[in-house]
Amino acid sequence: MNTQLVSRRLVLAGAGALGLGALTGCGEGSAGKPGQATGDGGAKGYDGPAVELDFWNGFTGGDGPFMRKLVEQFNAEHANIKVKMTVMQWADYYTKLPTAVSSGRGPAIAIMHVDSLATNAARNVIEPLDDVAKALDLKQDDFAEVVWKAGEFNGKRYGIPLDVHPLGFFYNKTLMQQAGLDPAKPPATADEYAAALDALKGKGIQGHWASPFQFTGVLSVQSLIWQFGGDMFNPESNKAIWAEEPGVKALTWFVDLVKNGHSPKNVAQDADAIALQNGKSAFNWNGIWNINTLKEKKGLEWGVAPLPNIGGEKAAWAGSHQFCLPKLKTPDTNKSTAARVFVNYVSQKSLEWAKGGQVPARKQVRESADFKALTDQAALATQVDDLHFPPPVPGIGDALAELNKAVNEAVLLKAEPAKALADAAARADKILEANRKKYGA
Template structure:
């Protein structure tokens, strides 16, 4: 009995010690409890691991603020974010794409930041202005940019080198303009092994849409009218951009039909050129046997431009405003942007100029080869219907890619459907 009482007292003492330690750990160096923030992200891919590491580093180095991250599936993310705000259970800070701000800002789902920014140490002029401007609505800052992620060009150095299609610096050697690029791909087809695809990209969905917007943007094409109430892409420029893509498949046979995953084919060393997002950099560089290079999308028309979007940090509207929590959330968001070199490991280009110019960023292989996209990205216009507009264009461009419609038919059909959508 005495022994049992002794053992019980030992375990009770351990339990008491653990509770005290836990209680002490919940306080910062000043003896106060840190602000606890809820943070939502939609990173289903590998970049989720990079963001998890960033949050862990922030928590380790900031005793006054502690962040709990919740990673939600992309397909459900914005629906759940809207529901959370409506039910007064929103996270303190959340990732939002620039292309989604046109829905979130006018619906009063996110807080305006200009009153919060000064106390949080946010300096708007420290961000790349092209990225920042896309987050401003009616003169108000609605989001803190984290990055830009754009469509760029990957190329297989071995395939092009063996075909004699690299210049003295190891870059693809082709003449300017659309014709020069087509001629270059034709040479790849002629000189490379028969099982190599000159150009490879996923045939349906985002890739043709992003390519079209990139080429159309190089001709200063507009998606919508100035008032945002009408489609503005049914014109010679819009058709020319889509015809170029169609010809790669149907006329010149340079882009095979029905490619399910262009990135996988390129990673396997069976594609010479791949148009893809910057996030593919992190995937391709893990493949030890893949000798590849990277560059911005070639200028095929009037000037350099490409499709792109950005991850931003927003402060969802809460049940009751809490200035202390909002300031803490803005401090955390700004810290993520300031430590963008960590995020760049996922392939994204940081939003802050000083990060891009830092040795930490420059030491990362490949990233400096396409860093110019920060100024080349042509963000789509702010519209609360931008995502369904994109769905319409993707569906109609797929008809062209699959040989089910001509460029003229697809553009006409897309224009009608977009105008019907905007009239509602």
């Protein structure tokens, strides 16, 4: 799911890849005093022999330079550890990583989206990190509860949270003023939102373009399902429940944007975000990474706020990047310890990462004055206790792909919301059953 999401983000930002480094091999490490690794999981640093760590991620967009800067700072402060960052498209990354790990050519450190952790844990691509959390004294109180629990699978921790990237409400201030709306008070409730859309429509402005694609239509519908009190799956995660009443209400509200003339009938991929930038649409629900994209648009007067509460409960879709440690075919205590030192370092210094368009996972960083000075990111960080992630189930993205199809059919007016959701849920249930057998869950 996130692979497509990030690809959409890159199109909008107009960012190219930072370059795909060599997938194997290592360069000359930095000098450092010889000695033994501390063996404490990285809690007290690393004083062993010089070691080089491969670090893979998919930060090919505007966030990439921010992570590269953190890597450079780490290398400058750790004479006996050299981290080499290799960047590739997320689609390639998720394909290459399992193969590289199984052949003994995988990296020592990697980043994963939270909805990929369970799948890769079940495939033995990544190793449990409970020892890391204990050694570094990391606990739930250090993080937002939802993002901390999202890194667990089958009672074990596989991810150390780096960030949270939630959906937010972006608005064009100029268009709001044209419709007689106060841009300092964006609509926050269902009634306020409906009134604002009608006011915009009265000025010939289609206020909220409804995307039929996962980015950002499906993410919006998921947020609405939670707002209406529903969920994607039952507590056991063995049955899709998005076709129940909350799901029908959510998708109906979204489809009505088209039926009531607040959106064109066939919104192309990314056209909803571009319409906001070009003064064609006043409102756009998009990811926090959109902040830096909009900042680059000279002359554009825009604002950002938490998602309006349409269904009665505060809720929003979110993703999360999490550090994980791929399994090493040949155990290496020095690499394992040094990798843990790096994870803890970046986790604590994630304010720089926040500037790339993220909410830091660490509560200490998120509550700092420096982060609050990033007013746009801080506005979306206020949602942190209302965010939702997919359940930590192997192959869950396969089932969620059926919801994508339902939203697409309904928004394109090819099927009524209730039927589209019910048909998709039936298909998803079969996928969930097949995945339980496939992954041994």
